[in-house]
Amino acid sequence: MVVYNKYLIIGNGVAGIYCAFNIRMRDRKGEITIVTDENYPFYSRPLITDVMTGKKQADDIVLLPENGYKRYGFTLMKGVQVKKAVFKERCVTTTAGKQRFDRLVFAAGAVPKKIPFEGEGIFYVRTLEDAERIRAYLPKVKKAVVFGGGPIGIKAAYALMTAGIPVNIIISSSQMLSRVLDERSSHYLQVLFEQNGARFWFNSDIKEIVRRKKGLKGIVTDKGEMVPGDILIVGKGVNPNLDIVRNAGVRIDKGILVDDYMETNCEGVYAAGDVAQAKVVTNSNQQSAISNQPSAGSSLSLQGAQHHGGLSLRAQRGNLTNRIATAMPRDDSKMLNVEHRTLNVELASPPFKDVLSLWPVGAEQGKIAGQNMAGGKRVYGGGVGSNSIEYFGLKAISMGITRGEGCEAVLFERDGIYRRYLFDGERLVGAILVGDINDAGVLLHAIRQALPVRGILQSAISSQRSAFPFQSLRGAERRGGLSLRAQRGNLTNGLPLPLRRDCDDNKDSAPRTSEIDSPLSALRSQLSMEVLF
Amino acid sequence: MREIFFIKDRCVGCGACKAACVAEHTKNHHLYDSLSSVPMGRKRRTDRYKQTITEEVPHPVRCLHCDEPPCMEGCISGAIGRADRVYSKWDACVGCFMCVMNCPFGAVLPFFNKAVRCDQCLFTEKPACVRACPQNAIVYMESNEFEENERKRRWRDKTQKEIPLLKAKA
Numbered sequence: 001m002v003v004y005n006k007y008l009i010i011g012n013g014v015a016g017i018y019c020a021f022n023i024r025m026r027d028r029k030g031e032i033t034i035v036t037d038e039n040y041p042f043y044s045r046p047l048i049t050d051v052m053t054g055k056k057q058a059d060d061i062v063l064l065p066e067n068g069y070k071r072y073g074f075t076l077m078k079g080v081q082v083k084k085a086v087f088k089e090r091c092v093t094t095t096a097g098k099q100r101f102d103r104l105v106f107a108a109g110a111v112p113k114k115i116p117f118e119g120e121g122i123f124y125v126r127t128l129e130d131a132e133r134i135r136a137y138l139p140k141v142k143k144a145v146v147f148g149g150g151p152i153g154i155k156a157a158y159a160l161m162t163a164g165i166p167v168n169i170i171i172s173s174s175q176m177l178s179r180v181l182d183e184r185s186s187h188y189l190q191v192l193f194e195q196n197g198a199r200f201w202f203n204s205d206i207k208e209i210v211r212r213k214k215g216l217k218g219i220v221t222d223k224g225e226m227v228p229g230d231i232l233i234v235g236k237g238v239n240p241n242l243d244i245v246r247n248a249g250v251r252i253d254k255g256i257l258v259d260d261y262m263e264t265n266c267e268g269v270y271a272a273g274d275v276a277q278a279k280v281v282t283n284s285n286q287q288s289a290i291s292n293q294p295s296a297g298s299s300l301s302l303q304g305a306q307h308h309g310g311l312s313l314r315a316q317r318g319n320l321t322n323r324i325a326t327a328m329p330r331d332d333s334k335m336l337n338v339e340h341r342t343l344n345v346e347l348a349s350p351p352f353k354d355v356l357s358l359w360p361v362g363a364e365q366g367k368i369a370g371q372n373m374a375g376g377k378r379v380y381g382g383g384v385g386s387n388s389i390e391y392f393g394l395k396a397i398s399m400g401i402t403r404g405e406g407c408e409a410v411l412f413e414r415d416g417i418y419r420r421y422l423f424d425g426e427r428l429v430g431a432i433l434v435g436d437i438n439d440a441g442v443l444l445h446a447i448r449q450a451l452p453v454r455g456i457l458q459s460a461i462s463s464q465r466s467a468f469p470f471q472s473l474r475g476a477e478r479r480g481g482l483s484l485r486a487q488r489g490n491l492t493n494g495l496p497l498p499l500r501r502d503c504d505d506n507k508d509s510a511p512r513t514s515e516i517d518s519p520l521s522a523l524r525s526q527l528s529m530e531v532l533f
Numbered sequence: 534m535r536e537i538f539f540i541k542d543r544c545v546g547c548g549a550c551k552a553a554c555v556a557e558h559t560k561n562h563h564l565y566d567s568l569s570s571v572p573m574g575r576k577r578r579t580d581r582y583k584q585t586i587t588e589e590v591p592h593p594v595r596c597l598h599c600d601e602p603p604c605m606e607g608c609i610s611g612a613i614g615r616a617d618r619v620y621s622k623w624d625a626c627v628g629c630f631m632c633v634m635n636c637p638f639g640a641v642l643p644f645f646n647k648a649v650r651c652d653q654c655l656f657t658e659k660p661a662c663v664r665a666c667p668q669n670a671i672v673y674m675e676s677n678e679f680e681e682n683e684r685k686r687r688w689r690d691k692t693q694k695e696i697p698l699l700k701a702k703a
Contacts, residue, residue: 438633
């Protein structure tokens with residue numbers, strides 16, 4: 001009798017599903033069981049705000065219907081909660097009985113941060129059931145209060161505003177989207193929101209909830225101001241869902257600590273998604289590390305570069321095609337440092353790990369975990385915190401470090417386009433793009449690979465040629481900067497960007513400051529285009 | 534799988550490829566209609582070409598159809614899929630621009646409320662830009678074939694005349 005591998009996936013989110021598909025691609029016959037406590041098949045979590053307002057039905061955002069699970073041979077256990085997990089015994093106790101496994105991935109996602117108030121009219125936005133509950137409640141609502149100025153809270157507020165419900169937003173920091181955007185760009189969005197009927201209470205927290213006989217009347221902030229509203233939607237952010245695994249024998253810090261292969265300290269147990277504390281390329285910890293030790297900045301960034309494969313093995317061996325070799329910096333001191341970095345990876349790794357609750361990060365982690373569970377050996381390159389938002393037709397993307405004090409910022413602002421690049425030495429560590437998001441992916445790739453692109457970006461901005469400096473890079477591609485391999489999309493070594501060393505001579509390249517007096521006039525050109533179409 | 538390749542030396546910058554791309558992605562494949570139609574719903578009027586600033590000629594930014602597309606991993610609405618080629622469904626796109634953020638080549642372009650990419654003109658024998666190019670600067674062939682042709686062409690150029698040194702090598 002042939003015995004096939006048993007894979008158990010806890011969590012039916014994006015990480016779990018990507019994991020299941022990648023196992024299936026390598027292992028055609030293994031048994032894959034997916035356990036979830038929700039009553040829906042795999043759906044798109046970012047889109048639940050559309051279900052909340054009735055713009056979409058619950059079936060519309062289901063990405064993998066149940067017959068899809070059958071087709072790929074996944075067993076879906078809906079509405080089943082995991083009670084106890086002891087990973088060393090290879091057994092998980094659920095409400096539907098015991099489950100044995102050979103390999104397990106823990107991708108149980110996150111739970112919303114709670115507030116110390118309960119009762120009718122207070123809702124969290126995390127699952128599709130939450131959204132359905134809010135939708136049933138909305139006909140009674142004339143005015144809504146949203147608590148939390150992060151991506152979740154603002155997205156819920158935007159959905160309510162598009163549904164015609166005026167929204168009051170309580171934010172505990174001094175600006176909206178404080179983790180995502182900087183002051184100026186968040187001001188752009190704030191003006192847009194205020195024009196469309198939102199009101200903001202900054203630096204405030206909930207002190208008291210005032211009720212009438214049925215439902216809410218309003219919320220009293222800690223400054224004593226009364227915020228009227230019939231419903232309170234809390235979007236304060238999320239915490240990893242770690243209750244099950246506290247005593248299961250895995251190492252936990254902020255989330256479950258995983259190594260480069262997404263494996264925990266228990267063999268055969270992997271973690272991915274919102275629960276996993278995995279390698280990150282740039283994060284707030286690193287940001288503080290840079291600002292605290294300016295002298296060690298260069299070595300730190302080099303460690304980071306090694307960490308996510310900034311220089312590939314091929315490049316380290318000097319086995320480059322001559323075309324790329326002329327483009328890459330051939331600095332002997334740096335080549336020496338490569339050796340040094342390899343030794344320091346273990347030491348440098350703990351501060352470089354963090355929990356990122358983002359869709360693309362979850363998908364990539366799930367992919368890597370799945371391939372490694374099915375016998376592969378793939379290294380996770382490290383995540384970059386990045387967000388893409390679009391409100392009232394204004395597109396914005398932020399990536400990497402957005403509020404670095406130790407880093408140098410270069411601004412570009414013209415015609416409703418705002419771009420802010422943050423550099424640590426030669427390499428790009430963060431960017432905020434508002435209004436025009438062309439080539440955002442190229443910038444993200446530059447951050448991820450720690451490419452020294454400062455010269456290219458700064459010369460393009462200072463010569464006021466365009467806001468899209470990477471289009472000139474495509475010129476370089478045509479001149480033969482990129483090999484045919486890269487043209488074919490064989491991305492194993494990343495995109496070798498050709499460097500222009502002569503750009504460093506432009507010492508007078510002052511950052512371009514604002515010509516625009518108010519953000520309103522800056523937005524006008526952008527918005528008039530949106531209205532036209 | 535055949536792919537679109539671009540040979541810069543042959544390009545004269547006439548822009549025929551751009552016009553052809555616009556027309557191809559209009560509802561009834563007519564350039565005049567593409568100018569008059571409003572890009573909403575099913576009517577599409579968009580080109581998948583970017584104009585470079587430094588070089589005067591338009592340069593095709595085409596999707597490379599990666600094996601593991603980062604845009605697909607980022608897509609929150611299930612609009613992007615991969616079957617031989619990477620495709621995106623127009624109606625399913627919600628305009629979150631996660632794909633724009635994730636594509637390391639900048640090949641996905643943000644349109645007003647949708648993200649568009651080169652789809653290699655899925656339902657035609659040859660892509661429209663390839664058909665339109667009078668200079669044969671855009672070619673559609675297997676990558677091995679292109680590589681061999683290119684090597685031959687470069688060798689021919691090298692042996693026939695002396696090529697000038699690359700400038701701007703400071």
